[in-house]
Amino acid sequence: MPSRAFSFYLCLHVAFVTSQLLPPFPRILGGAPKCRPTAPATLGPYYIAGAPPSKETICKGANENHQRLIVTGRILDATDCRTPLASIIEVWHADMNGAYSHFQYNDSYDCRATIETRSDGQYFLKTKFPGRYRINEKVVNSYRPAHVHFKITPLNPKYGVLITQLYFENDMFLYPHDSCDATVCTSNDTALIVSLTNFRDVKTFEGKWDVYIKPGGNGFIDSGKGGH
Numbered sequence: 001m002p003s004r005a006f007s008f009y010l011c012l013h014v015a016f017v018t019s020q021l022l023p024p025f026p027r028i029l030g031g032a033p034k035c036r037p038t039a040p041a042t043l044g045p046y047y048i049a050g051a052p053p054s055k056e057t058i059c060k061g062a063n064e065n066h067q068r069l070i071v072t073g074r075i076l077d078a079t080d081c082r083t084p085l086a087s088i089i090e091v092w093h094a095d096m097n098g099a100y101s102h103f104q105y106n107d108s109y110d111c112r113a114t115i116e117t118r119s120d121g122q123y124f125l126k127t128k129f130p131g132r133y134r135i136n137e138k139v140v141n142s143y144r145p146a147h148v149h150f151k152i153t154p155l156n157p158k159y160g161v162l163i164t165q166l167y168f169e170n171d172m173f174l175y176p177h178d179s180c181d182a183t184v185c186t187s188n189d190t191a192l193i194v195s196l197t198n199f200r201d202v203k204t205f206e207g208k209w210d211v212y213i214k215p216g217g218n219g220f221i222d223s224g225k226g227g228h
């Protein structure tokens, strides 16, 4: 006769295995998938084309004694929330001092990369944690929240290009304290803000962010309207 502890463990094991085999609840119940097209943001003044393919990390020295950032997720069709969109992703962000390579320091492609997703839309970004920067050096605390710029080009051209920005939970400079207007930088959109965990080590912040693009694209924010 199995002990009560063994029976309890067995129940837990069966429940876990079953949960891994079953599809998510919405599909069992026939409910409509829930997602919405990821909001666009301004391109900003610091984009340059031609960033090299991403290797292990996109900033120099990211494996040294810095805070690191790892973001993973998938690019998906916003119509059904699950059709993968294999894509080319260009990413760029400020270094830990809030400076952009090519513009504010002399290294053309530091903290910039071109990432190719897998065929299932999965991407992997590993980098230094971005620094905040001020838009107006003459205005105290006119900071932008830490962010990473994304330009996502699905290989299937019917979806169009999405330019957006990714932010991080609990940043004190998110909207309404973002010095960039919410109409062009969109840090008021909770779908662009990820929560981070430190399960690997205290200096590595990890988050998961899925992006949803609809046929015809999610629209553009005219760079002429400014923004960073």
Ligand SMILES: [Fe+2]
Pocket: 044, 046, 093, 094, 147, 149, 228
């Ligand atoms: Fe920026």
